[in-house]
Amino acid sequence: MQQDTMFEAEAxxxxxxxxxxxxxxxxxxxxxxxxxxxQAYDRTRDLPGLIRAEATAEMLGSEEGVAEILARLERALRSERRKARAAHWTYDLNRHIALRQAYLAEQETLERIRKRRRPFSRRLEQ
Structure with a gap:
């Protein structure tokens, strides 16, 4: 009996x-x-369908513009998560995944822009 209990615990x-x-x-x-x-994300192709907005030229090249895109993607992700938790009939897993992928790609874009803006001497220090 004791051996059975040990076996069950190990299992x-x-x-x-x-x-x-x-x-x-x-x-x-x-x-x-x-x-x-x-990595496969194409901003001009994917962004309008995800956040229902055209990315203008000034949004695409500036730190502020990319930050605005990220803010919109965050809001859309939050909304999609709420729908998922509520098991709402409009929840779309594919949209949720696409939003997350776009968010990751835009974060990388923002990091690249910020790296370019840092003075050269600060880059050498790090």
């Missing part, structure tokens, strides 16, 4: 470890897919 621990590894692998897989989508 439970093994199952918990397997579930944890599975969750971690799933998270890594999703992150890789999001990164791949962010």
């Amino acid at each position: 439970g621990n093994a199952l918990a470890k397997a579930e944890q590894r599975l969750k971690e692998e799933a998270k890594r897989t999703v992150e890789r897919a999001l990164q791949a989508g962010a």
Whole structure:
């Protein structure tokens, strides 16, 4: 009887470890897919359908413009998450993924713009 209890405990621990590894692998897989989508992101093609706005030339090249795009994407992501939690009939997983990919790509764009703006001497220090 005691041996059965030990076996059940070991099996439970093994199952918990397997579930944890599975969750971690799933998270890594999703992150890789999001990164791949962010690399394939085309702002002129994808952005108007995601945030219902045309990206103007001044928005595309300036730090403030990209920050505005990110703010709009954040609002859209927040809305999509609310729909998902509420199991609302208008929730669209594909839209949610596309919003996240666009957000990641725009974050990278903002980082590139900020790096270019830093003085050369500060870049050398880091």
